[in-house]
Amino acid sequence: MESSSLQRQLANLKKSLFDQGNLDEQFYQLEELQDDASPNFVEEVVTLFFRDSSRLVANIEQAIEKCPRDYGSLDALVHQLKDSASSIGAAKMMKDCTVFREYCEKRNSEGCLRSFQKVKKEHSTLRLKLENYFQLLRQVGPAEKATRSGK
Amino acid sequence: MAVDAEAQFHVLAVDDSLLDRKLIERLLKTSSFQVTTVDSGSKALEVLGLKEDQTSTPALSPEHNEIEVNLVITDYCMPGMTGYDLLKKIKESSSLKDIPVVIMSSENVPSRINRCLEEGAEEFFLKPVQLSDMRRLRPHILKGKHKEQQLHQEENSNTNHIIISSSNNNNMSNKRKAMDEEVLSERTRLRFSSSSLNVI
Numbered sequence: 467m468e469s470s471s472l473q474r475q476l477a478n479l480k481k482s483l484f485d486q487g488n489l490d491e492q493f494y495q496l497e498e499l500q501d502d503a504s505p506n507f508v509e510e511v512v513t514l515f516f517r518d519s520s521r522l523v524a525n526i527e528q529a530i531e532k533c534p535r536d537y538g539s540l541d542a543l544v545h546q547l548k549d550s551a552s553s554i555g556a557a558k559m560m561k562d563c564t565v566f567r568e569y570c571e572k573r574n575s576e577g578c579l580r581s582f583q584k585v586k587k588e589h590s591t592l593r594l595k596l597e598n599y600f601q602l603l604r605q606v607g608p609a610e611k612a613t614r615s616g617k
Numbered sequence: 618m619a620v621d622a623e624a625q626f627h628v629l630a631v632d633d634s635l636l637d638r639k640l641i642e643r644l645l646k647t648s649s650f651q652v653t654t655v656d657s658g659s660k661a662l663e664v665l666g667l668k669e670d671q672t673s674t675p676a677l678s679p680e681h682n683e684i685e686v687n688l689v690i691t692d693y694c695m696p697g698m699t700g701y702d703l704l705k706k707i708k709e710s711s712s713l714k715d716i717p718v719v720i721m722s723s724e725n726v727p728s729r730i731n732r733c734l735e736e737g738a739e740e741f742f743l744k745p746v747q748l749s750d751m752r753r754l755r756p757h758i759l760k761g762k763h764k765e766q767q768l769h770q771e772e773n774s775n776t777n778h779i780i781i782s783s784s785n786n787n788n789m790s791n792k793r794k795a796m797d798e799e800v801l802s803e804r805t806r807l808r809f810s811s812s813s814l815n816v817i
Contacts, residue, residue, distance in 0.1 A: 492745050499643045499748070507643060514636045549723045553636055553745050
């Protein structure tokens with residue numbers, strides 16, 4: 467049966483998400499809130515997050531390219547993104563957003579552009595990893611859902 | 618009417634973010650609360666039976682189109698009516714002022730926290746809100762109900778017993794005073810002892 471290899475992949479992916487700092491303990495909070503009454507809670511929340519974050523990343527892109535640049539609006543958008551990230555425990559995104567905001571405050575153009583690249587990169591990485599994670603979860607089956615085995 | 622400690626209380630959650638509404642709803646439901654979520658302060662006032670420009674609810678029976686809300690938990694940063702504005706409206710309303718209000722915010726700004734507490738908020742939660750934070754809600758609801766009870770008891774004893782021994786009277790007001798002091802110190806303690814709050 468393939469299931470033990472899938473389980474191993476699942477455990478490794480989860481471990482990597484935490485070891486690499488993509489996710490923090492807030493993600494466990496989400497898992498704790500998942501139960502029979504709300505069996506897909508974590509995935510639903512993560513989906514909502516990516517809906518929000520994709521929109522925000524697009525808006526940030528627009529704001530960054532605007533001439534003259536409105537650092538106030540830019541900062542407000544990055545702030546929203548950071549808040550969203552904190553809800554699912556997207557630790558690295560939060561850190562990247564913090565740095566981005568610091569550059570906004572200083573009106574440092576170079577810094578903002580660099581930060582934005584980092585944020586976009588982490589956004590794609592996180593999305594990919596989590597998509598894989600939920601796919602594996604589905605394949606492995608309901609028995610393996612919401613365990614903290616990868617901790 | 619005794620307050621049943623196991624009674625299901627109804628919490629009104631206000632947040633403009635769908636993601637955060639979903640989270641707070643789950644947190645509350647998991648903690649055995651009945652939940653209504655709305656995305657704005659003005660909708661919250663509607664649910665509470667108060668139009669934005671009113672200061673007291675119309676004299677309708679509770680069953681009419683209002684639902685009893687035992688606690689309001691609201692995000693601070695919202696477009697239009699902020700959580701602070703909503704808090705003010707509730708505390709200024711003769712019919713709603715006794716409903717406990719909790720504010721949530723992703724930012725730890727001491728002046729903001731103080732402002733809210735001074736305006737009558739029971740607590741300030743830092744986002745992301747945790748399951749453990751939910752445990753702090755019930756005491757605020759029960760305290761409110763207890764005060765209500767005491768108020769009724771006092772009113773009854775005042776009308777039915779014209780000659781009241783002064784010591785009896787003092788006991789009642791001392792109890793309330795002690796409770797108020799307890800509330801005050803509890804509020805201060807919670808403000809500074811919350812692991813996620815760093816008061817600089």
